[in-house]
Amino acid sequence: MKVYTSEPFQIIYSILNHEYLGYLFEAFVVQLDAKGEHTLLNQNVSIKNIKEFSNGLDEHDFEIVKLIDLLQPENIYKKYVGTKKRTVTDFYLKVFDAQKGEKPIQELIAGYVEKIKAEMLPLLLGKQLFIMGSDGNPIWQKIEVLPEKATVLFHFMRNPENTHYFPTIKYAGQKVDFQYKSAFIVCDEPAWMILENKLYHFAKEVDGKKFRPFLNKRFIVIPKTIEEDYYRKFVTSIITMFDVHAKGFEIRSESHLCKPVLNLSEQKILQTTIFDSETTERRPSDNQSIEDSEVSLSLSFQYGQYSFRFDSFSASANVSMERNGDSYVFHKVRRELAKEKQNLFLLTKLGLGLKNGRTILPKAEAFMWLQKNYEALSDAGFEIAQNVENNGKRYFLGYSKIELNIIEGNDWFDIHAKVIFGDYEIPFLKIRNLILQKKREFTLPNGEIAVIPEVWFSQYSELFTFMEQDADSERFILKKYHVSLVQDLQNESLATAVLSRKLEKLRDFEEIQDYKLPKGFKGSLRPYQKAGYDWMNFLNLYRFGGCLADDMGLGKTVQTLTLLQAQNEQNIKMPSLIIMPTSLIYNWEMEAKKFTPNLRILTYTGTYRDKNVENFKDYDIVLTSYGIVRIDIDLLKNYQFNYVILDESQAIKNPSSYITKAVMQLTVRHRLVLTGTPLENSTMDLWSQMNFINPGLLGTQHFFRNEFQIPIEKKADNDKLQRLYSIIKPFMLRRHKSQVAKDLPPKIEAIHYAQMTEQQEKEYEEAKSYYRNLILQSIDNEGIAKSQMVVLQGLTKLRQLANHPRMTDRDYEGDSGKLEDVLQKLETVIEEGHKVLIFSQFVKHLDLFREHLDRSSCAYAYLDGSTHDRQAQVELFQNNEEIKIFLISLKAGGLGLNLTAADYVFILDPWWNPAIEAQAVDRAHRIGQVNTVFTYKFITKNTVEEKILALQNTKKRLANELITTEESFVKSLSKNDVLALLE
Numbered sequence: 001m002k003v004y005t006s007e008p009f010q011i012i013y014s015i016l017n018h019e020y021l022g023y024l025f026e027a028f029v030v031q032l033d034a035k036g037e038h039t040l041l042n043q044n045v046s047i048k049n050i051k052e053f054s055n056g057l058d059e060h061d062f063e064i065v066k067l068i069d070l071l072q073p074e075n076i077y078k079k080y081v082g083t084k085k086r087t088v089t090d091f092y093l094k095v096f097d098a099q100k101g102e103k104p105i106q107e108l109i110a111g112y113v114e115k116i117k118a119e120m121l122p123l124l125l126g127k128q129l130f131i132m133g134s135d136g137n138p139i140w141q142k143i144e145v146l147p148e149k150a151t152v153l154f155h156f157m158r159n160p161e162n163t164h165y166f167p168t169i170k171y172a173g174q175k176v177d178f179q180y181k182s183a184f185i186v187c188d189e190p191a192w193m194i195l196e197n198k199l200y201h202f203a204k205e206v207d208g209k210k211f212r213p214f215l216n217k218r219f220i221v222i223p224k225t226i227e228e229d230y231y232r233k234f235v236t237s238i239i240t241m242f243d244v245h246a247k248g249f250e251i252r253s254e255s256h257l258c259k260p261v262l263n264l265s266e267q268k269i270l271q272t273t274i275f276d277s278e279t280t281e282r283r284p285s286d287n288q289s290i291e292d293s294e295v296s297l298s299l300s301f302q303y304g305q306y307s308f309r310f311d312s313f314s315a316s317a318n319v320s321m322e323r324n325g326d327s328y329v330f331h332k333v334r335r336e337l338a339k340e341k342q343n344l345f346l347l348t349k350l351g352l353g354l355k356n357g358r359t360i361l362p363k364a365e366a367f368m369w370l371q372k373n374y375e376a377l378s379d380a381g382f383e384i385a386q387n388v389e390n391n392g393k394r395y396f397l398g399y400s401k402i403e404l405n406i407i408e409g410n411d412w413f414d415i416h417a418k419v420i421f422g423d424y425e426i427p428f429l430k431i432r433n434l435i436l437q438k439k440r441e442f443t444l445p446n447g448e449i450a451v452i453p454e455v456w457f458s459q460y461s462e463l464f465t466f467m468e469q470d471a472d473s474e475r476f477i478l479k480k481y482h483v484s485l486v487q488d489l490q491n492e493s494l495a496t497a498v499l500s501r502k503l504e505k506l507r508d509f510e511e512i513q514d515y516k517l518p519k520g521f522k523g524s525l526r527p528y529q530k531a532g533y534d535w536m537n538f539l540n541l542y543r544f545g546g547c548l549a550d551d552m553g554l555g556k557t558v559q560t561l562t563l564l565q566a567q568n569e570q571n572i573k574m575p576s577l578i579i580m581p582t583s584l585i586y587n588w589e590m591e592a593k594k595f596t597p598n599l600r601i602l603t604y605t606g607t608y609r610d611k612n613v614e615n616f617k618d619y620d621i622v623l624t625s626y627g628i629v630r631i632d633i634d635l636l637k638n639y640q641f642n643y644v645i646l647d648e649s650q651a652i653k654n655p656s657s658y659i660t661k662a663v664m665q666l667t668v669r670h671r672l673v674l675t676g677t678p679l680e681n682s683t684m685d686l687w688s689q690m691n692f693i694n695p696g697l698l699g700t701q702h703f704f705r706n707e708f709q710i711p712i713e714k715k716a717d718n719d720k721l722q723r724l725y726s727i728i729k730p731f732m733l734r735r736h737k738s739q740v741a742k743d744l745p746p747k748i749e750a751i752h753y754a755q756m757t758e759q760q761e762k763e764y765e766e767a768k769s770y771y772r773n774l775i776l777q778s779i780d781n782e783g784i785a786k787s788q789m790v791v792l793q794g795l796t797k798l799r800q801l802a803n804h805p806r807m808t809d810r811d812y813e814g815d816s817g818k819l820e821d822v823l824q825k826l827e828t829v830i831e832e833g834h835k836v837l838i839f840s841q842f843v844k845h846l847d848l849f850r851e852h853l854d855r856s857s858c859a860y861a862y863l864d865g866s867t868h869d870r871q872a873q874v875e876l877f878q879n880n881e882e883i884k885i886f887l888i889s890l891k892a893g894g895l896g897l898n899l900t901a902a903d904y905v906f907i908l909d910p911w912w913n914p915a916i917e918a919q920a921v922d923r924a925h926r927i928g929q930v931n932t933v934f935t936y937k938f939i940t941k942n943t944v945e946e947k948i949l950a951l952q953n954t955k956k957r958l959a960n961e962l963i964t965t966e967e968s969f970v971k972s973l974s975k976n977d978v979l980a981l982l983e
Contacts, residue, residue, distance in 0.1 A: 003043040005053060008032040011045065011061055012128040013068075014138035015186065015194075020096040021073060021113055023186045025120070027065045028138045029053050038139050060123045067120040071113060079112070080105055117187040121201070129199060143194060148172060149203040152211065154238050158248025158328075163227060166219035167211045171200065183215050204242055231328055232321050239330050240319040249328035256304035258336040260343040262377065264370075264395070265387035267294040267360060295366035298358040299347065301340055302383070303333050310340065310357030346380055364440060368454035370397060396448040398422035402431075402460065404495035406478070406486050413486060415467055415476035421450050428476070431456075432464045459494055461707075462727075465699045481544045481694040484726050512538045518565040520598040525555075525562065528740040532559045535733050536672065537566065545671035545693025547649070549734035552676040552828050553748055553904075553934040557591045560645060560674060565596045567642060568620050575602075575616045576643035577636075579663065582625040583821045584647060586753040586941050592621065604628060613639045626651050626659045633662040641668045649673035652692060653685035655701055660688055664695075676828050678732065683709045683724070690728055698727065747921065747933040751949075753941045754821045756802070759814035764801045764943060767808075771797065772982040784975050791978055795944060800842065802943035803909055807844045818940050819848060822906060825936060829904050830884050835877070836904040839920045841890040845908055849887055864889035877901060890920055903931040908938055910948045947981045 003009050014026045031041035045053065047069045050062060069075060077088045086094070095102045095109075124145055133140030150171040157164040169176040176195070183195040191208035193200045213220060222230050231249075238244055239251060299310040308318050316337055322329045344354065350373045353359060361369070370377075370384070374397065377384065388394050403418040419426040424444055431452065434442060440452050462485055467478045478486070489495035515537045517525065525533060532548060536559065539546040548556050564576055578588060585603060592601050602619040605628055613635050616622055622641075629636060644666050646652065652660040652673075671693045679685050687704045690697050698704045708724050711717035756764060771794030778787040800807040804816035822838075829836050840846050843864050853860050861877040863870060863886070870892075877886045878901045886899065890911060911917045921935050939945045951973075973981075 003029045003031045003041055003053075005055065008036065009053065009056055010038070010128060011053065011057055012038075012130055012139060013064065013124060014130045014132040014140075015143070016132040018073065020092050021071070021076070021109070023117075023184075024071050024113075025064075025068050025117075026132065026138065027061075027068050029056070030139060040137075042138055060127070064120055064123050064127070067116050067123075070116050076109060076112070080109060114187060114189055117192075118189060121187055121192050124199070131194075141197065143197055143199050145199045146171065146201075150176065150200045151203050151243070152206050153243050153245055154210075155245045156235060156247070156249070158227075158246075160224075162224055163222040163230075163248070164219040165222060166214055169200070169202075169211075176200075178211075179214060179218060180216055185212055185215075188212075206242065210238075228323065236319045236321050236330065239332055240315045240317055246330075249330070251330045251332055253332045253334065254304065255334050256306070258339045259302040259383060260340075260381060261300045261302050261307070261383045261385050262347075263296075263298045263300060263385045263387065264366075264397075265296045265298075266363070266393070267296050293363045294360050295363050296358065296360050297352065297354075297366060299344065299354055300357070301335070301343075303335065306331075306333050308333075308335065310344065310354070343380065343382070346376075350376060363451075364454045367395070367451040371400060371451075371453045372455070374399060393449050394447070396421060396444055396450040400450070400453060402456065402494075404463075404489065406489070406495050408480075409477075412480055413478040413482070415463075415478055417476070426450075429469070432467075435461060435464050459489075462699075462723075463489065465703055465707075466696065479694075479696060480542055481697055481731065482727075484730055488726060515566070517562065518569045520569060521562050521565045521595060522597060523558065523595045525558070526740070528735055529555050529559050529562075532733055532735075533562050533566075536560075536563045539731070540567075540670055543670065544731060545673075547673045547675065547678060547689060547693055547728075547732040549675055549678045549732055551736050551832060552825070553750060553936075554735060554740065556647075556674045556676075557588065558595055560672065561592055561596045561599075564621060564643065565599060568599060572642050573617075574640055574642035574669070575619050575622050576645065577622045577624065577641045577666070577668075578643075578645045578647060579624055579626055579629050580647035581651070581824070582627065583755055583817060583824070585623050585625065586755060587751075588623050588647075590751075590753060611635055629666075630659045630662045633665055637662075637665040637667060639667065641666065643670045643672060644668040645671075646673040646689075646692065647675075649675040649689050649692075650677055650685060653688050655684065655688045655691070660692075663692060677831050678734070683712055686724075686728070690731070694731060697731070698724075747935060749921075749935040749937065751937050751939055752821060752825070753939050753946075754818040755941055756817045756943070757815045760801070760805055760816055761942075763805045763809075763812070763814075764798065767797055767801055768944075768982060771795075775978060775982065779975055779978070784973075784978070791973070795981060798944040799909060799948075800844070802940040802945050803840075803842065803845050804848055806848060807842060818908070818938055819852075822849075822908065822938055823852065825906070826885070834904050835884050835886075835902040836906060837886050837888060837899055837902045837920075838906045838908065839888050839890045839917075840908040841911060842909065843889055846887045846889065853885065858885070859883055860885040860887060862887045863892055865892045867892065874899065888920075903933055905933060905935045906938065907935065910937065910939060910945050944981050947983070951977060951981070 009029045009031050011027060011029050014028060016024055016026060018024050027045040028042045029045055031039045033039050045065055047066055050057070050065050073092070074088055077091050080095075081091055094100075095105050125147055127145065129143040129145050130139045131141040131143060132138050148171070150169050153168050153170070155164070155166050155168065169178055178193070178195050181195055183193055185208040186192045186194055186199070188208035190205035191202050191211070193208065235244075244251060301308050301310065303318075306318065306320070315335070317332050317334050319330055319332045322331065344357075347354060350369075352369060352373075384397050386394055386397075398421070400421045401419075403420070405416040407414045407416070417428045419428055419431045421444060424446075426442075430442070434440075434452060435457055438457070440454070440457075441449050442452070444450050463478070466482050466485065467476050469475075470477050486495070512531075512534050515534050517530075517533070532550070536546060536548070540563070548559065550556050560578075567576070580588065582605065585605060589601060589603065592599055599620040600618065602616065602622045604622050604624040609628070611632065616639060644663070646663065652663060654660060673689050673693055675689070678689060684701075684705070687698050687701065687709075691701075699707065708720055711720040712724065771790075775787060775791055775794050778790045797808060802818070804819055805812040805814065806816075826836065826838075838846070838849065846862070846864065850860075850862065859882055861873045861883055863873050867873060873886075877883050877899065886902065905921050907917055907920065917937070921933065939949060
């Protein structure tokens with residue numbers, strides 16, 4: 001029958017008794033007549049059609065109907081039918097068969113139905129409820145849903161022969177007579193009961209099974225023979241959960257203050273082997289400390305003499321039974337569950353996650369948590385109890401701290417420290433040694449075991465590693481270049497420190513004092529170079545070593561020479577030693593002549609060098625190579641230098657190499673290293689160079705490997721990386737080209753002078769002597785105009801030999817100084833992520849580089865006159881990030897190309913006309929280029945190349961206006977010019 005929503009209607013709920021599922025509910029809408037009374041017109045309501053009647057329903061109705069749908073026999077069938085193919089009828093017949101029923105499924109279904117009903121029944125308060133008639137009439141019998149909860153009192157009457165047990169019910173203060181009244185239980189957990197057309201529910205959520213036996217029975221008799229066991233198990237639980245009236249035994253209700261207790265117990269570590277199923281106690285191995293055990297932390301509550309473990313399902317009282325002779329006393333202790341939960345919440349807030357009131361943690365972690373939160377636990381009234389029965393050890397659980405005060409002295413920091421454990425002050429040296437040995441426990445004078453806070457191992461391990469004990473006094477000192485460590489301790493409130501304002505500024509070199517440029521310096525410094533000069537002066541003031549790690553081309557040499565000029569003008573008499581690869585010595589000589597011409601320079605190199613180091617006193621700067629230092633270290637190590645400066649200091653990246661061991665022996669006031677690549681392969685490269693400039697800055701090699709190298713390289717530990725950066729930051733100044741581009745001109749040009757190898761020099765000198773005689777003879781016989789061909793032929797041969805003798809003799813097996821230098825520079829540029837154009841006017845010269853790159857499996861782009869698809873090579877270089885090198889013939893690539901991906905240009909050999917070289921550079925330096933372009937021109941020292949540079953300057957106007965080819969340049973040469981080239 002359809003109910004019209006346009007007419008008055010009402011939703012009602014009807015109870016029916018299902019054959020297998022017990023009492024269920026149905027929802028109906030019933031049409032109302034003009035008087036507002038129910039008619040026989042009704043319609044079943046489900047989740048499918050409930051929206052039709054939404055105007056007459058509230059939110060509880062929607063929820064009730066949803067839950068009733070879940071209880072439909074068809075839906076329960078779908079939930080539990082499993083994989084077997086059964087009809088609904090067959091399912092219930094077989095599952096609930098009296099003889100062969102499936103008990104496990106019955107129990108699952110019963111539990112599910114009880115759960116849904118327990119959720120639904122409270123929503124029926126205030127609703128229209130009926131019992132369904134046998135004819136299906138949903139409003140057969142009206143049920144009053146009582147709004148208040150009834151109370152249950154359980155009675156135990158102990159007699160000499162037995163004990164009677166029965167419940168009584170009260171509603172609104174009146175006793176309810178429920179026995180023998182056809183009452184029935186609609187839901188067991190918690191109990192909902194229908195009695196005389198009233199629906200009762202109960203305080204304290206009584207289980208319906210507790211008084212179901214009494215619906216048709218006055219009481220239950222407990223025989224004397226099972227009395228004690230029954231009292232201990234059943235009566236105790238009833239007294240715990242509910243109100244009980246007792247006769248014949250005593251119930252004592254007790255109230256005590258709730259005291260939270262955190263129980264600490266050290267656990268034996270167990271392990272199970274794959275060879276047996278038994279679990280055995282694990283004994284520590286040789287490299288495993290007994291301290292690496294586990295600790296159990298469990299929460300309990302002390303009420304007077306009673307202690308109760310925390311349980312999230314705890315009752316509001318705990319009951320224990322005491323028997324004295326023939327008498328029984330039940331002690332009922334009221335529990336403050338709200339306060340217990342408050343204490344549990346505090347532990348959770350403090351980071352202790354408990355499961356069922358207990359957790360097991362590694363010992364170090366457990367004590368770290370206890371020490372961190374000891375004060376908060378004490379303030380909250382917690383007692384920390386220890387189980388000392390297992391191993392007899394009692395741990396100190398009080399307050400511990402390190403009071404650290406650091407005071408700046410003349411050459412070091414003085415360390416003043418107190419270590420406090422409760423009432424005891426522990427010698428600082430003892431704690432330092434324990435931490436360095438990674439030992440976490442020691443015994444206090446009262447016998448308690450103190451556990452060193454785990455956080456101390458991370459907070460103070462570096463301080464304890466780097467600090468030293470003064471040999472003359474027993475005080476502790478820290479070298480001044482560990483200022484960043486002091487500042488970090490100060491910033492993290494781990495120490496108080498008294499530092500000078502100048503030292504405070506060390507971490508940010510931009511705020512360092514401005515130093516005037518020395519008068520003897522010829523030139524100017526760009527702003528970032530001036531900042532580098534100021535930084536080096538500041539390091540000098542505090543006798544700190546430094547690493548100037550600017551990108552290649554940013555002027556490390558000129559910044560260093562400016563510093564040494566300033567030292568000279570401060571009347572520093574001791575010479576400074578600059579050590580470098582042999583190929584760089586001439587460049588330093590040239591730079592010094594240009595920028596600091598007043599400094600006296602000694603080049604200490606060569607097989608026939610004067611090994612009398614006393615001669616050094618007559619010079620301001622001594623230039624030498626790493627190889628010479630390694631050979632002469634026994635002579636050099638006892639000489640007192642003002643500065644020892646290592647150029648391309650990655651040469652000492654291997655701490656165990658001979659050259660590293662040699663430079664560490666030098667006697668010196670100040671140390672500097674210069675490098676564009678301070679870290680090439682491993683962080684250990686950094687340790688070696690830092691250990692030279694500030695010995696001990698990063699601890700021992702073993703300490704550095706464990707503390708920094710392994711965590712950074714193997715575990716990608718960013719915190720360790722940042723920590724390492726913090727330590728070295730004051731002593732390393734690194735500016736990338738992109739950072740200072742705004743301070744630079746659009747392009748920077750530098751000349752790199754290469755030294756010929758001995759075999760190369762021999763080949764060159766023989767050819768020069770031959771062609772000099774041949775050209776002079778031709779000029780004398782034919783005149784300069786008719787000798788141009790032989791002049792060009794001779795000069796070309798010499799230029800090729802200056803590059804590499806293999807260009808004229810394929811059987812030549814020696815090396816070339818220029819090739820080695822170019823490859824070294826190329827490696828640095830590529831490691832820094834730059835792209836480079838390499839120009840030569842000789843295709844044979846480019847071929848030598850192609851051979852090297854092919855052997856190294858290094859990809860590159862290539863262009864000469866024979867290249868067919870020029871644009872493909874250009875696009876390969878411009879667009880492929882993997883292609884860092886472009887080899888280009890000067891004639892083929894000097895014009896018409898846009899190569900803005902490059903920011904470095906190498907010119908391997910000088911062109912007669914510098915304008916042609918400029919056009920090559922402009923392949924990279926043109927519209928679209930956003931980076932500063934660095935140009936390196938490689939010139940072989942003491943060759944025709946050097947002379948060509950001089951001629952370019954003297955004939956600059958002519959070159960700019962007229963000379964466009966090699967032949968026209970040769971035509972412009974006089975006899976004296978030719979002689980100058982062949983000197």
